[in-house]
Amino acid sequence: MTTHESPKQMPVQPEHVAGARFLHPARRMVQYISLLIIIVIPLSGLFRIDMEMGGVIMLDHQVWFSDITIVLGMWLFLASLLMISYAMVGSAFCGWMCPQNTASEFANMLTRKLLGRRANMMDLSGDKMQVSVRRQSSLNYILLAIGLIVPAALYALIPLLYFNPPSVIWSFLTFSEVARQTGSLYWIYLIFLALFLIDIAAVRHLLCKNFCFYRVWQQSFQSSESLRVAYDKQRSDDCADCHFCADACFLDIDPRQIQAFDGCVNCGECVTACDVLHNKSKKRSGAGLLTFMHGSHQPLAGTTPLAAFFKRTKKPLLATLAGALLFATGVLTYQTDDFSVYHIAEGSSGQVLDYRINIAHKLLHPTTVRLRVEGLNSSEYQLDRDAVHFDTAGRADVVLHIKPSLSKGLHRIRVLASADDGWSGHFDVTHFSQGKVMDN
């Protein structure tokens, strides 16, 4: 086959190679599912960041950074899963799940369809974009602009979902009065829109290849055992005048000469390309020359027994276990409500008579918290209210006033709180009374 010969023009041989049939559609499926998961996570309430209270929301529960075991356990668990993924399948996360690459591939496909195969939007070599003469029409440019703006506009909503409840996003999308009053969301959205548009329209895979921190972090776990593309050098005669695999690579890597740090994301497009080529070529027989392998000698197929898995993932697996244990401990000791009692500034008489009871409700569901005081007669104190109703998560203050007529000396006071959701707690205060001093 010559470089100008397209695989479509070649006579089809009945011989089939598995990779060509399933790798590409399987990757597309995983990419779309991953994108869906990223959107569903905040929408379902599974995880969202709450800047106002300085924590996160998980399944309608506020998790404060002070709930350290949950927060630490979750991050340790997720980070170690990523390490395991790298130890097992190399950078496949980037090629199979990363929404940045999904959008970039879509943009590549659209650009080539509308402006021709050689129309790369940005090239660090400084070469100009080469638009096919046949496709130089205003309509094509307009369609391309629409095709890039729409995904950028959808992508720009995703970060908002992680910082706002769905109801706020809905009022934002429907231009409701509430959203217009808090117009900052529109500005934030426009900033994200601009960033995603630049990314999808121009930067694309350059971000993955040159600027992604996650890639750098990932490569620190690189080992010779990680999954990689392997090339069958013994049959290199098949490669004469062929560049089909390298052309298929969106990161401009030549899979026949993969180096340790060349940024291959194990997408498998080159494997598929060579398989397709061998499937259709009369001159070439057998499977493609490219395949996925673990280590330097063992092919992937049939070489991933449990023992090999443990060997490759021993350390991160321990971290996963530690993360899961920390997370479980945090969940078991989680308090749906919390409260503290502290004195308000001294009165003019020089003694403390007022205490602030600060109640925090951490569930996004309504509840009523009831207060009781032990250690004093009801005539010796006054609560400005003995029950606080919450419609959703939030904080409220109640003032406990100690009568100045309280007998002189130290008094141990216990404030008890109980909520409809089953939570209860107490807070002890030692109060010193100076005796019958009139409070102003």
Ligand code: SF4
């Ligand atoms: S590896 Fe396959 S696709 Fe790549 S140049 Fe050789 S024959 Fe062509």
Ligand code: SF4
């Ligand atoms: S070399 Fe192959 S597997 Fe690696 S990124 Fe390029 S096309 Fe994907």
